[in-house]
Amino acid sequence: MKKFLAVVMTAVLAMSMMTACGSSKSSKENKDTTAAKAETTQAETIDASEVTLVSDGVLTVGAEMGYAPFETLQKDGKTPEGFDIDIITEIAKRLGLKVNFINTSFDGILGKIGKDYDVVCSAVTINPTRKKAVLFSTPYITNYQTVVVKKGSDLKINSLKDLDGKSVGVQKGTTSDQLMSEYKSTKTINVEVAANDKLLNCFTQLTNGEIDAVVVDSTVADGFVAKNPDKYEKAFSDKTEPEEFGIAIGKNNAKLQEAINKALEQMDKDGFLKDTADYWFSSQE
Structure with a gap:
């Protein structure tokens, strides 16, 4: 394996x-x-x-x-x-x-x-x-936790903690949700978490400018970006935490x-x- x-x-x-x-x-x-x-x-x-x-x-x-x-x-x-x-x-x-x-x-x-x-x-x-x-x-x-932003975004993300002061979309119950919620509750960073029942809603919010980024599994991020290269791009993948x-x-x-x-x-x-x-x-x- x-x-x-x-x-x-x-x-x-x-x-x-x-x-x-x-x-x-x-x-x-x-x-x-x-x-x-x-x-x-x-x-x-x-x-x-x-x-x-x-x-x-x-x-x-x-x-x-x-x-x-x-x-x-x-x-x-x-x-x-x-x-x-x-x-x-x-x-x-x-x-x-x-x-x-x-x-x-x-x-x-x-x-x-x-x-x-x-x-x-x-x-x-x-x-x-x-x-x-x-x-x-x-x-x-x-898999790795990955940050997806709008195409052409000027956000510079070199770690998940660079989401400080930003609003992020996550799917409820996922590792991404747990991680961002923990960051918020422990005040590790000041992040606004928009937890959605469906992942697609996160990307709709991103497209509409309601949030700054989506945090999601790397393999899923790859798929969304590949299918929508004019809309989204990957800003960061946390390969330190596989x-x-x-x-x-x-x-x-x-x-x-x-x-x-x-x-x-x-x-x-x-x-x-x-x-x-x-x-x-x-x-x-």
Whole structure:
């Protein structure tokens, strides 16, 4: 897994509920690109017979479908797509399970594990506080907190503390929200935090001049900037504090954690993780 993380970072540095049962068709197939990534390799099926699930034979996944390129909805407004979608769909296949996605707000998303869904695969940063409430898979990608500003902004940001006296947009419940809120509450810097339910609202505020910057995950920042090069630009990425994303699992579901980790190990070794990361973070049109 560490090898995969290194490869990924070398290669690349927002309906309240939506269900997509048993959907294994990848976004790459939908876009008529190469089929190599979409096809499941002939890996040995991982035994999931002792795993506790909300619904028998189905891996039910909680995700907030407004965080491209990790998870979002296609133009039909129904079909999930993204890096996390492809990863967790492949894991379910290797466990011999169907997959069912539940679209839910990220704020409070972990509290519904074991009730509404089995796992959360939604760009969740592994941190000590969250580890007290849930189990995590092995990390599957590394990320950095990044500041995005309007194109041509004269703001000079060399650290997150340079946001002193500024107003920033963050998505509620994310690491970015927690970090900026901590800075504000401890008076580390004087920052005005605009916490939104949907990340898209943050960028709308930035476009309208309501805030000075958006603080968000580096991989998401890359996507917004790539798609809107005339609107936004990255001002700073805090590479001194790397973050790892993991799949969150119920605290008492160690069997499921073990099975997911085995699948991730397979996917690392056979190249599925790298191919999927290369597509979503390197080959976006």
